[in-house]
Amino acid sequence: LAEPALMYDLGGKFDKSFNEAAFNGAQRWAEETGNSYREIEVTAEAQRVQFATRMAEAGFNPVVVLGFANASTLEEVAPKYPDTSFVLVDMVVDLPNVRSVVFQEHEGSYLVGMLAAMATESNTIGFIGGMDIPLIRHFGCGYAQGAKAVNPEITVIANMTGTTPAAWNDPVKGGELTKAQISQGADVIYAAAGGTGVGVLQAAADADVLSIGVDSNQNHLHPGQVLTSMLKRVDNAVYNAFSDGPGLDAGIVSMGLSDDGVGYALDEHNAPLVSAEMKAAVDDARERIISGEIEVASYYTNDSCPAHDF
Amino acid sequence: MDFLTLLQVLDTTVRLATPLLFACLAGLVCERAGIFDIGLEGKMLASAFFSAAVAAISGSVWIGLLAGVTASMALAGVHGLASITFRGNQLISGVAINFLASGLTVLIAQDWFGQGGRTPSLSGGARFNEIKLPFADLLSGLPYIGQSYAELFSGHSILVYVGFLTVPLTWWVIFRTRFGLRLRAAGENPEAVDTAGVNVIRLRYTAIAICGLLCGLAGVYLATGLQAGFVKEMSSGRGFIALAALIFAKWRPWYALFSCLLFGFFQALSFRPDVVKAVTSLDVPGQLLDALPYILTVVILAGFVGKAIPPRAGGEPYVKEN
Amino acid sequence: MTVLPKWADAILIPLLSILISFVISGLVILYLGLNPFEALRLMVTGALGSSYGWGYTLYYTTNFIFTGLCAAIAFHARLFNIGGEGQATLGGLGAALVCLAIPWPHWTLALPAALIGGALFGAAWAFIPAWLQARRGSHIVITTIMFNYIAAALMVYLLVEFLKPEGSMDPATRRFGPGAELPLFSDIFGLVGIPFSSSAPANISFFIALLACLLFWLLVWRTRLGYEIRAYGHSETAAGYAGISPARMIIVAMIVSGALAGCMAINSVMATERLVLNSVEGAGFIGLAVALMGRSHPVGVILAALLFGFLYQGGGELALWANIPRELIILIQGLVILFTGALDNMVRMPLERIFLMIRRPGRQGA
Amino acid sequence: MSDSSGTAGRPDTVVPAIELRGISKSFGHVQANKDISMRVMPGTIHGIIGENGAGKSTLMSILYGFYKADTGEILVGGEETEIPDSQAAIAAGIGMVFQHFKLVENFTVLENVILGAEDGTRLKPSLARARSLLTELAREYELNVDPDERIEDLSVGHQQRVEILKALYRHADILILDEPTGVLTPSEADHLFRILKGLRDEGKTIILITHKLREIMDVTDTVSVMRRGEMTATVKTSNTNPQELAELMVGRKVLLRVDKKSAEPGRKVLEIEDLRVVDDDGVERLKGIDLELRQGEILGIAGVAGNGQSELLQVLGGCRRATGRIRLNGEGIDPADHALDGQVWRERGVSHVPEDRQREGLILDFFAWENVAFGYHHAPEYQKSRWLMDNAAIRRESGKKMERFDVRPPIPELAARNFSGGNQQKIVLAREIERDPDVLLVGQPTRGVDIGAIEFIHQRIVELRDRGKAILLLSVELDEILSLADRIAVMFDGRIMGERMPDQTSEHELGLLMAGITDTASAA
């Protein structure tokens, strides 16, 4: 049986969010099955195709590639290796041997947005993104909608960390942005900024206001001070892919609330922060979203957000 | 924009200016002695990591500080070896040091903590906590002076105060002491120093050591003062901004303070779209806001700051025979 | 007065320096619990062992040649252009706009157009700092650093707000289309019947880069302009005596510098068939090291660029097969820069003593 | 000769202040000093002469611990002394005034003096002490300089005084001066020598390197001659004469004065009216110069450095803008025109030998051949095509020119840096004179150049004149002007104080004019 392979995005294996979640999924699979897998970090645009090709060449199967930027990669590589199964996370590519896994981040963000709106006392909540790219706006958009759903009057402050790749690894700037938002009244702040988020959570904890983690469960970073984390179960996506093994069925897999592809984290670290009625409200909203009763707008549909103007 | 908001912005300014200030003064001492150093970034990063790592392990921020400064000074030593002893190209050496630092820090972090180039987050005695100046709360009541005292001057980590005190200290050492005189001379005309019976090599090594020390403090402040732990590449370009600030300051300590505060202030502004909007009454797109500090710098530089003349012997290794 | 023969200075010293840096890197690798020789083998075979490896090595080399030349021409005028990054970024924008502007019928038309577009934008981005330096005395190091950041911001803004296709989550332009596809090495060598991996991105721009080196050499050492630039770089006072205008030299040198950085776009943008965020990926800074190590001479630049291309590709392969953290590669690059670029005298000094001992009984006096 | 004659006529009981034994030193392949031995007696002025590159500076630099000798030993006052660095030299009571001053340009006099000799960590006390000591020394040896002036604002003469003060401040008993008068005006030089004699009479020992035999004869007690890195002779000054010294030095007969037939001035080539220059600091440097220059004559401009001669030369060389009227070969030129740079003047047949060969005349890191094209790199004969320069042609040309000007070594592929000053100067002259210009502007043609080369350079300039060209000669060397010029204009404070004919004037009269004293009745 062929080894599976995992290709991280430019952020790198340990980005404290997206890629790291994938890594955790792979690890879980390895521990449970006792099998090994191959992993590789992309460090340059040109390496995307290179590594994907090399993996397929070397007979790894399935080959999981992370990040929307890899759509073009697979469009180029996948057809050349019809016998290899590819998995693309975060973007859709329509090819017979590619499984495209997309997450409904806006739905998850919607839920944590609700929690934020219910937890805030100042009726001001914050959002700190990494770089100002559509994906991040997508997160922020869901967050804002959720908050507004609870309290239409609520103020949502949004900042982006920067415009260079450093934006994903600048906890200091993240921290200062947090302090700036706090001084504008924000008392719950949602960080979707990779390594920068570490700084956001830290500054929030220091200032004794609540923060919200992203992608993987970050509640444990500051027990009792992180309201919750917007879970994006990339780990599950990877885990499933690895488990399904070669010849896994292609097509689009949309991971949303229904299949716990996205959600909010509730554990011993933040239990005291999330009251029963908060939980009830959110779970109810979750159901209504799944049932289609609530329609959470996606930023992508027409590059704009009804609840917040970026 | 009300007074309190102003204070908040200035408060951010101070915090952001401090690491720049340390690095800027580090570069000042070094370049005044005739050694160019674009490796500030790397030294800052190395120190940030080692201070956080050792603080995390030992639980004492002071031991961490020691480790951070040592690391930075070690890299400074490499720079000295390359640019003084072996008369190599000082710019290349600086570039190399930046590479070494960003590589080493993450490798070692991974090796020690297995958290992907991150140190465990620090708490309690393992980090520099904000210190309240006496009567801060008491005075915070009365407007303006009191508020400023409480909001702006009080409540920073000890390193901030150290940083600001370093300015007069540096000024005094550079312009009022024997060492300073020789240092400046070595940067202007090393032959004059040599023929006056002073050892240029030792002098420049001392300068480089001081540079390492100050850069170290910059890193320590980043990782244990502003933040509570190390994240890869967390210096994210501040070394280069400090370099710009140094030239901006025309290699003078007090000007350095001013230019670093200016950079800090512009950054702080870019964090407050609301303030910018309130003042200019037009809402600036995020990206423009993000570029604001850099644009304003160029404008000021071109508009008000004249020609900056670097130390004459700067960048040139001291060679009397070849 | 030089003691060493040219060959020793040009070849022996760099080789020894690289050797030292590799030995140290080897120790680090050993410390990480891997076999250094195995690592070296992986890098060499991965980067130079196959047409595929070469294809990637030369792809990176192409970028570094352009940015290296960019820094080099500035050095000749004693200007430290740290803004190659931003100029290359703008160059990418220029090239992309050209490629998107019209559906190009054939690359032979698209290439020159994109080349001009990239060069123009790069030059324009370099012109502003140059002008500020020449007219207002604003230090070029600061301004170019600032312009790197401004360029990055501008890029995000344009890509997110205007250039990215409607509804796409990727902040990148659409593909340029078949008419703007550059011939790969496989196509080029195919013509003469040499088989070359078709999956490697190395393309015709490599030859453009070599051409640029030739033109660079002609410009600097064979034309009046180059003569004046070098003269100004060596001595401003003497330049004044000879009637060479400093302002003109600064501006011209920087424009050429920016244009060279901009030309990188044909490889980093046009060849990848779309403009992505941060298409430069630090090549601008590598260019500084390349120029410094290459002593601002095109041949030196080519060799240094090749070295870095090797480190990039070899490093990638190493990471791929040995599960090595990518930071190790950065560390190795740092060591190579340090020993070949800054600590070269550590090797030269002893060598000189040796050569003197051999030669001393030879010629005497001045 | 052997160094037994080093003690020329002195009883051997006296211990030499300095004794060198078998000093050798090489730079790379160049052996600058070969097994040199010499003795310098206390309380004497000991001269050292020798061609450019003979090894004088090197030898003294070794004595001062700036360079380390490869072999040999140094005795100070009979004691064998290790001098690994200048610190040791200073400790041994040796002070040195280098040819190219070792001062920090943007420091004040005071700071320069105490540099390295401060007492205590804080500067204030040191500065105070130095200030009082300086005033003393100033009184004692007429070494007055304003302690608070910045070096860059001082005339070379004053800068040199600072160097001497530095040495005295460090209690030097042995003072070495390398080509001290190279940059001084006659009056400044006389002043310096008065100081040196004063110091000698105090019992201090002085070693004086110079290219000027007149100075040797005037002030030294003993003189040593160096050649090709070796010490060829040491004689008592009173037992020798310039001719002999010149021959010892160059190894052949040398003419010590220029022989030229009287000039036949032709038509006017260059006419200057009311030329004015205001420098960047708003100081008026030229206050209305009127001059005319004719074919076939050498017009010498005399003047104490810093009275506007340099500015005049720069304006005519296109390095500086001015107001006023200039007519070249009859056609008017606006000196304020910014397009009017060096290139333009050259195209119009005005060549320019700048005062400072190392900062202006040459690119030290360029090859000799590149330097031969410097300023003329636009000349048609140097172009291969519309775009490319014809380097091969330039090499060929420069090879020939260097041969003709006897540049040593005549190797175009050598960097200018590696030629001695004398030869660097010949390269500049070769470049400018060989263009066969209508007008030649020459600044300090023989500064720091040995007599052999001086003779050669003077001949070339006279030849050019005899070919009917006009020459504007600018020199701080009065006797150079007197022997070379056909007509002398004296400048003072940006004005022409008057014109004289060399055969109808005296150094004394010129000296007065240079000091701004016009009533020349006293001169008659």
Ligand SMILES: Nc1ncnc2c1ncn2[C@@H]1O[C@H](COP(=O)(O)OP(=O)(O)OP(=O)(O)O)[C@@H](O)[C@H]1O
């Ligand atoms: N730093 C140096 N590096 C290499 N060669 C040198 C150095 N200094 C002097 N030389 C060589 O040593 C020889 C002697 O130089 P030196 O300066 O002693 O001559 P000099 O007698 O002082 O000449 P001048 O009369 O022009 O001052 C020259 O041929 C010169 O090329």
Ligand SMILES: Nc1ncnc2c1ncn2[C@@H]1O[C@H](COP(=O)(O)OP(=O)(O)OP(=O)(O)O)[C@@H](O)[C@H]1O
């Ligand atoms: N760093 C150096 N490298 C090579 N040669 C040198 C160096 N320094 C000095 N020289 C050579 O030493 C010789 C004498 O040096 P010096 O500085 O005395 O110049 P110089 O001959 O005295 O000229 P001038 O007296 O006009 O300044 C010259 O040939 C000069 O080129």
Ligand SMILES: [Mg+2]
């Ligand atoms: Mg000399």
Ligand SMILES: [Mg+2]
């Ligand atoms: Mg000399």
